[in-house]
Amino acid sequence: MSGLNVEWAVAELDKFTALSTRTSGSIRGTSSYAGTTSEILAQAQVVEKILDQVVSNWRHTASPSMSDRWKATRETAIRARAVLVREQELRANLGDDAPEISAARLHPWAWSGASSLWASGHYREAVGGAARKLNAETQNKVGRRDLSETKLFQEAFTDKAAEPGKARLRRITPDSSDTYKSVQRGAMALAEGIFAGIRNPLSHEADQELDEQVALEYLAALSVLARWVDESTVEHAGGTA
Structure with missing residues (x-):
């Protein structure tokens, strides 16, 4: 609330x-x-x-x-x-005066993919919808439909230079610093964790509904990744867009 x-x-x-x-x-x-x-x-x-x-x-x-x-x-x-x-x-x-997370204030890619199903109590499907929305928006941003989920984010956040048809996402200006390498590796690792630990299990547990609190925590994780993708700069071969 x-x-x-x-x-x-x-x-x-x-x-x-x-x-x-x-x-x-x-x-x-x-x-x-x-x-x-x-x-x-x-x-x-x-x-x-x-x-x-x-x-x-x-x-x-x-x-x-x-x-x-x-x-x-x-x-x-x-x-x-x-x-x-x-x-x-x-x-x-x-004695419970802790801060709250509002799902409606999560990144739009996370919440818009989940909101309609969330309202009806379909929390597992809502999280799955948010993951699909994030995947599609990332594909759109880097212009790739040949990859999805874990492989898509590995290719997008790699610190390798962009190649024709293989755009990259840069969270900060590329350089040789450990900080640059760390933020790229962190985004890639978060994506791998989300799709291996959240998205994939959900697709194999269709008969098991998620607890609302657990689902909200999953949405929060998706929101962090969505924000990183949205705020990243796209690097194309030969220069940055």
Whole structure:
């Protein structure tokens, strides 16, 4: 929830709760919502995005009601409001005031490849999607479709000179220093670790869902590599682009 405007979110949740509250009708035994259908639908679009950030997997755990279309969302909104209002107090008093990572603030290549699947609780597929997005963006940056994953990054971050059809990525200006060699080797090693230790096992464990926290940590690793690729300079044969 890092970066979420709590005051705004609470106000939006309160607005939805008020609009979706059942009120007694003029005819005995009947009821209606406080807001119109269009008002509730419009507000629900905003509230559902807030709930996706505040209440993990709420779409699959909320209990629907046949007689009250908005009951599950309304009850979840009330829970989310309590979480937001008391979160800072709870952390301070329970001794957990550690910093948070917001998935939405990870590098765009990592999060855009994962966001839609993440919202539905498909964490393994979300991480896989982020890895595929990173792979494709790296292919685009160096202009290579003949290589992918580990081999692609080994070729991209090697300290060998660029050759025709074999562009390189340079994290800093190339020179003979140990620092230059270290950052190139570090990027290559991180990529090798990600694809050998994260991406490849996921492709062979289709029936095993990832824990949300583990998946977030995997996304963070992908985000670091994505940022390094994105910020690197492309070196082509005969000079740097």
